[in-house]
Amino acid sequence: MDRLECIKSMVTKCHTTADIGTDHGYVAEMLLNENICEKVIATDLNKGPLDRAIKHLTSVNLHEKCDFRLGSGLTVLKENEADAIIIAGMGGELIADIIEASKNIALKASQLILQPMTTGDKLRQYLKENGFKIIDENIVKELHHYYFVIKAVPGEDEITDEIFYEISKIILEKKDPLMFEYLHKILNVNENIIRSIEKNNSSDYNERAEALKMKNEKIRELMKN
Template sequence: MKLTPRLLEIAKMVDKNSIVADIGTDHGYIPVYLIENKISKKVIACDINKAPLQSAIDYINNKKLQNKIDTRLGNGLSPLNENEVDTVIIAGMGGILIQNILEENKNISKKAEKFILQPMVASSELRKYLYDNNYKITDEKLAREDNRYYEIIVAKKGQEKVKDEIYYEIGKKLIEKNDPLLKPFLEKKINKNKSILKNIEKNSSKENLKYNQIKNRLSKLEVIYNDRFRKDN
């Protein structure tokens, strides 16, 4: 099974010899990949819904990997025991839902060492939650499938201050490492914010809080873009 670019980048973030929980495992593609490629020693594949979990069970059994991949039905981190895994993957969900999963199962989330998070939406809200709740973002990566970009956030326990709220919107690590997809990703964000401003200008007053917030965010995104890529233009 060849992983999609999104799932492959997630798998690349997993440390060698780790014990992993894949929350919302769906078809079990990441757990199988981690074991087949000798990245993880053991994986626990969890899902809240019976149908996708059964798909994962069938796939894992077909690969004869049931001795190294456990499958568990349950909500969020609740199927796990304390200190059972060192790495938690939560991918393919909204950022608010990921935040709630971490918050509602603190007895588990406090014990894990590494979190690999891939929000489908609300990545800025998720980053803010991490910074506000004693997590440190240690790495980030972008993946692209067709015309959609996916943000992969790696977090560990620790404290880190954010000097500017723009780093909720665009991951600081993406900028520092100059991610290969950073330029088109920033361009897409800039164009989206410009479009939102035009709609506000067309349908309501410029003198409102939302308009000013978006205008300020757009200005900061353009500064980041120009600092990084002005020489390319």
């Protein structure tokens, strides 16, 4: 399953989906073609991508089911206007900033589908600390990159260990083979950093090496369980 397919598959059937940063409008097309929603509010910060989405969705005769809006993040939405909100293809911290800037709107949606390109740990922590609960998560691989797709709803979440900001507990529990592949990659990256740190032999560096060793131990423990 590719990244966009995974995003689409995690949207629960609803009336209106807001696709924030729609780019070409491919996710909007998938959602409408499969009757997952009846209407898409396709938004983008920049005119170029929004024009591309308008052109593409017009070419596949779906433009009448779309409302195209130019603007930043969730500021183009009203409260209760979208049942599902998709924010994909940007950094985790930027996604958190977008939610924070219009938190009243995000908290009124029944589902958020979020796909961070980087810093998924920061996004998971933000959600936990700001009234959102992660109810599902998947991992996909495209070329050599691993991507996480997070589904969150308004609610309280419990985190038993801070490692679960970095490593999705939900995907671990699914025993997804891709997750184990991803964790092996993380272990190797950390081992390489530890080796290069130990060559430098300064006390600051040693502290960092120890922290990474402890993290690797924790990851191996999680993989075993």
